[in-house]
Structures are given as C-alpha cells and as structure tokens.
Amino acid sequence: MTTMVQSTARSALQEQAGAGSETRRHELAAFLRSRRDRITPEQVGLPRGPRRRTPGLRREEVAHLSAVGVTWYTWLEQARDIHVSVQVLDALARTLLLDKSERAHLFQLAGEVDPTPAASCDGVTDSVRQLLDQLDPLPACVQNSRYDILAYNRTYSLLLCDLDAIPPEDRNCMLLVHTNPEWRASIVHLEETMRLMAAKLRASMAGHLTEPAWKMLVKRLQAESPEFCENWERYEVVANRTKTKQFRNPHVGLLDVQHTDLWLSPEQSARMVTYTPIDEETRERLEKLYLLAAG
Known part of the structure; x- marks a missing residue:
C-alpha cells in the first residue's frame, strides 16, 4: 500500500514538473516571437527588401x-522540447538587442544561469571600488581570468x-581588442597584442575547459574575428606579466605606461589592472584624461 502511494506521489510530481517545463517553453517561444517582431531589419544591418510583409x-x-539552424530556431519558437545552451541564448540576446532585464528573463525562461559579468560581479567589493576611485588619474580596472572588465x-x-x-x-578585453574599432585604434602594437592575448587566454582556459562562459567567449571570438582564429590555432601559451604598453588615446595623444596586475582574489582569479605613467608627459596627459572623464 505504501509503495503504491509513493509511486502515485512520484507520478504526480513528474506530471507537475512536466507541465511546468511545457509552460516555460511556451512562454519562451512567445517572448522570442515578440522580441523578433519589434526588431527592424535596419537595426541589425539587413536590407528591408520590397516583398517583406512582417515589420x-x-x-x-x-x-x-x-549562427543557429533555421529548423532548430523554428522548433524553439514552436515550443518544442529541445535543449538551449547558454551560448545560443547569448547569441539570441545579442541578435534581438535585449536589454539587461530582457536578457535575464530569457535565461530564466530557458532554465539557465547567465554566465556573463553583466549578471554577476564577484570579487568587486565596495572597498575595491573605493580603491579604484582613489587611483584616479591612474587608469585602473578589475578583471577576472576570462578578461571580463568587472569594474573600472x-x-x-x-x-x-x-x-x-x-x-x-561586451566589456571583455579579448572581445574588444578583436572587434571594437575604437579600442583597436588605441592599441599601438595591435597585431602583437592580439597574438599575445590569444596565448594568454589559452593558458588561462586550461582550468576552465568545460565552463559555459569560457566556451561562449571563444565561440564568439571565432565567429567574429579571423585574426583570433589564426592566433588561436597557433596553440601558443603565455602567463600574465608586467610590461610596458603604448596607447594612442584620441583625447590626449600617445601614452607610455607600465602595466601591473594586483591580485585581489586568487580563488576567483580577480585582479586589479593598473597603468602607471613612465614619463612626466604621460602623467600630465592622464590627468587631462581624468578631467575629461569626470566631466
């Protein structure tokens, strides 16, 4: 008798869970359709064409x-029972120009956790933020081992x-150096920097090979940057190191600085990246840059 009651209870729970999953799938499908309908072709760089019926x-x-299959995406909008990875959810969020709240809603409906730094800034305490502010006019930021910029x-x-x-x-040094025109123009030795950063990323990734956020970053870089693909296939590795860097800032001119990493949280690989001027001219230019940034 007890076994029958337990079996019935399990069946009821399974049925309830199945109903909940089906409801989420239908909500996800409706949400995707609504977001797709509001995006015009011009917003994503596509021609409208004379025969378009949908706005x-x-x-x-x-x-x-x-970068997903048409049939697969159609099934997704039809609320089919298919698995959606965090990489695909990230790509859909970017394609549909979702804001922070919409992005969080998308991941919640899919039953996944958003791995991007926009959803979590572990390691950045109030005291760390105060320290960043105290370092002005010296440029400084907090990064993790994936090169996400968590604070600055x-x-x-x-x-x-x-x-x-x-x-x-999108505040990720790897992504910005390979895809952002303004960031790329500021790097004096761009080709050398891209090769070095790909080698650093491969070295850092050794301990994170199965983590979705890391795989998502590499997949996106491979899709958006031929230079990254070329350097990634070299299988070069290099550890972080202090070095001199040159930046070509559009507001104040050439900057010669010393790059230093200050480790904040070894278990989370969080570090404060600082740039100190090498000469007095750079120091004066950094002070001007701070005044511009402060408004």
Whole structure:
C-alpha cells in the first residue's frame, strides 16, 4: 500500500514538473516571437527588401544572425522540447538587442544561469571600488581570468574607448581588442597584442575547459574575428606579466605606461589592472584624461 502511494506521489510530481517545463517553453517561444517582431531589419544591418510583409525580422534572419539552424530556431519558437545552451541564448540576446532585464528573463525562461559579468560581479567589493576611485588619474580596472572588465575608474573609462557606452556583457578585453574599432585604434602594437592575448587566454582556459562562459567567449571570438582564429590555432601559451604598453588615446595623444596586475582574489582569479605613467608627459596627459572623464 505504501509503495503504491509513493509511486502515485512520484507520478504526480513528474506530471507537475512536466507541465511546468511545457509552460516555460511556451512562454519562451512567445517572448522570442515578440522580441523578433519589434526588431527592424535596419537595426541589425539587413536590407528591408520590397516583398517583406512582417515589420520585424524573419525566423531565418534571426537564425542566421545567431549562427543557429533555421529548423532548430523554428522548433524553439514552436515550443518544442529541445535543449538551449547558454551560448545560443547569448547569441539570441545579442541578435534581438535585449536589454539587461530582457536578457535575464530569457535565461530564466530557458532554465539557465547567465554566465556573463553583466549578471554577476564577484570579487568587486565596495572597498575595491573605493580603491579604484582613489587611483584616479591612474587608469585602473578589475578583471577576472576570462578578461571580463568587472569594474573600472573614470580615467580607465576613456583610456581605450568610451567604455560606459559598451553593454556590460561586451566589456571583455579579448572581445574588444578583436572587434571594437575604437579600442583597436588605441592599441599601438595591435597585431602583437592580439597574438599575445590569444596565448594568454589559452593558458588561462586550461582550468576552465568545460565552463559555459569560457566556451561562449571563444565561440564568439571565432565567429567574429579571423585574426583570433589564426592566433588561436597557433596553440601558443603565455602567463600574465608586467610590461610596458603604448596607447594612442584620441583625447590626449600617445601614452607610455607600465602595466601591473594586483591580485585581489586568487580563488576567483580577480585582479586589479593598473597603468602607471613612465614619463612626466604621460602623467600630465592622464590627468587631462581624468578631467575629461569626470566631466
């Protein structure tokens, strides 16, 4: 008798869980359709064409821009019982131009945790933020081992690009040096830097090979940067090291600085990256940059 009651209870729980999953799938499908309908072709760099009937994007356009199969994406919008990886969710969020709240909603409906630094800034305490501010006009930021920029001070916000204008999920040094025109233009020795950074990423990734956020970053870099693909296939590795760097800042000119990593949280690989001027001219230019950043 007890066995029958337990079996019935298990069946009821399984049925309830199945109903919950089905409801989430339908909500996810409806959410994707609503976001697709509001995005115009012009917003994502596509021609409208004379025969377009829908005001938003077509399913095949979303699939193409997100690098997924058209049939697979159609099944997703039909609430089919298929698995959606965090890499695909990230691609869909970028294609559909989701804001922070919409992105969080997308991951929640899919039953996944958003691995980007936009969702979590572990290791950045109030005291660390105060320290960053105290370092102005010396540029400084906090990065993790994946090169996500978790926090930064005013001078750093204008050092290589207008960082405040970059969405939090795209504030990653690897991504910016390979895809952001303003950031790339600020690097004096760009080719050498890209090769070195690919080697650093491969060395850092050895302990994170199965983690979704790392795989998502590499997949995105491979899709968006031929230079990264070439350097990644070299299988070079190099550890972090202190070195002299040159930046070509559009506001104040050439900057010669010393790059230093200060480790904050070894278990999370969080570090504070600082740039100190090598000469008096650079010091004066950094002070001007800070004043610009401070408004």
